[in-house]
Amino acid sequence: MTSTAPKKLPPLPVLRAIERVRDALGTLHRKLVPGHIALLELQIAGFLSQAISAAAELGIADELAEGPRTPAKLAGALGIDEGGLRRLMRLLVSYGVFAQRRDGSYELTRIGDALRSDAEVTLRDLSRFFGSPYHRNHWTHLTDAVRTGEAVGQALDGASFFEYAAVNREVGELFDNAMTSVSTLAIEPLLAAYDFGRFGTLIDVGGGRGSLLTEILGRYPAAQGIVFDLPNVVDDLTADLEAAGLGQRCTVESGSFFEEVPQGGDVYLLKHIVHDWSDTHAEQILRTVRAAMRPTSTLLLLELVLPDHQRPHPGKFIDLEMLVNTEGGHERTEAEFRALLARSGFTLVRTVETAAPDCVLEAVPR
Structure with missing residues (x-):
C-alpha cells in the first residue's frame, strides 16, 4: 500500500492554547448570563445533537455534496417533507453545520462535510449511532446507571451491550461503523505524535x-x-x-x-x-x-x-x-x-x- 502524505496538523501547544481560550470564553459566557439561562442553554444542546443525528440519518450531506440545492429539490431528492426539512435546516444553519445562500438554497460547510458518508474523516455513522433509538433509550436511563453504578443493558435488553450487539447486527454494524469513524479521527494525530x-x-x-x-x-x-x-x-x-x-x-x-x-x-x-x-x-x-x-x-x-x-x-x-x-x-x-x-x-x-x-x-x- 502506498503511504499517504501526512496532513499538516497545528503544533500541539497551539491547539492547547486554543482549547484554553475556548474554555475561558465559555466559562465567561456562563458567568455573565443568569444561571437559569446558562442551564437552559446547556440543556437544549441535546436537541442540537439529535438534529445532527437526523441530518446524518437522512443523508442530507451526501445530497449536498453534489452541489447547492433549493429546499424543494433537496426534500424531493431525499423523499421527505419540505416543511420539516426547512425547520431542521434552520437550526443546523444557525450553528454552521450547513449554510443557506442568498437564493435560499442550502450548501455544505466544512462542518457539515464531515457528515458525508464518503468524507475522508466521516462522522455520519457515529452521529447515527448516538441518535439511534437504542442509544437514546439507554441514555434515558442515565439516572438509574448513576444511582446503581451499573450499566443499564441487562435491565433493558437482557444482555450486556457487546452481547446484544453480537446478536442484533443492525445495532452491532452501526456501532462498528461508528467506532471506525472514531478510529479515523485518532489515526492522523497518532502518527504525527508517535x-x-x-x-x-x-x-x-x-x-x-x-x-x-x-x-x-x-x-x-x-x-x-x-x-x-x-x-x-x-x-x-x-x-x-x-x-x-x-x-x-x-x-x-x-x-x-x-x-x-x-x-x-x-x-x-x-x-x-x-x-x-x-x-x-x-x-x-x-x-x-x-x-x-x-x-x-x-x-x-x-x-x-x-x-x-x-x-x-x-x-x-x-x-x-x-x-x-x-x-x-x-x-x-x-x-x-x-x-x-x-x-x-x-x-x-x-x-x-x-x-x-x-x-x-x-x-x-x-
Whole structure:
C-alpha cells in the first residue's frame, strides 16, 4: 500500500492554547448570563445533537455534496417533507453545520462535510449511532446507571451491550461503523505524535478491521503487522488487506484477548480497548498481552486520559457512556493507568499527547 502524505496538523501547544481560550470564553459566557439561562442553554444542546443525528440519518450531506440545492429539490431528492426539512435546516444553519445562500438554497460547510458518508474523516455513522433509538433509550436511563453504578443493558435488553450487539447486527454494524469513524479521527494525530519506525512487527490487539494498522504500515514500508480480533470481526479481512497491497506484510489472527494473543511482536497496540472494561477485566487483558510479549517488547495504549483540571474534556462525556453501556468500563487518569499497568506487570514509561483527545501510554514489561 502506498503511504499517504501526512496532513499538516497545528503544533500541539497551539491547539492547547486554543482549547484554553475556548474554555475561558465559555466559562465567561456562563458567568455573565443568569444561571437559569446558562442551564437552559446547556440543556437544549441535546436537541442540537439529535438534529445532527437526523441530518446524518437522512443523508442530507451526501445530497449536498453534489452541489447547492433549493429546499424543494433537496426534500424531493431525499423523499421527505419540505416543511420539516426547512425547520431542521434552520437550526443546523444557525450553528454552521450547513449554510443557506442568498437564493435560499442550502450548501455544505466544512462542518457539515464531515457528515458525508464518503468524507475522508466521516462522522455520519457515529452521529447515527448516538441518535439511534437504542442509544437514546439507554441514555434515558442515565439516572438509574448513576444511582446503581451499573450499566443499564441487562435491565433493558437482557444482555450486556457487546452481547446484544453480537446478536442484533443492525445495532452491532452501526456501532462498528461508528467506532471506525472514531478510529479515523485518532489515526492522523497518532502518527504525527508517535514514531513507529523502530518497530519491526506490530500487533494490533482488538484491531477490528485493521484501519489503524493499515495506515501505520502504509507510512512505514519496512514494518509488518498482525491484526488480532474476534473471528466474526476479522472474517474476510485478509482479502481486504490483499486488496490494499498488504497481503505480504500483514496477517490476520483471531481469538479472545482474554485467553491468548499472538506472540513475539515488537509492539502491541491496544486502541480504545482498556476503557471498555472494569479494572479486573482490563488487568486480565493486559496480563494476557504481557504473557505473549518478549522482554524487549513495547505496549502502547491509545486511550483518553482524564485530566486533573475542571475544564470540559471529551473523556468526561465518554466516561458516562461507559457507565451507561459497559459492565464496569470507565475512563482513567494517568495515575490510574499507571497503577493498572503496574498490577498487570508493566511500567509506564511515558504518556504522549496527540492533537486528538487521545494519548499514547507507552509501557514496557517489568
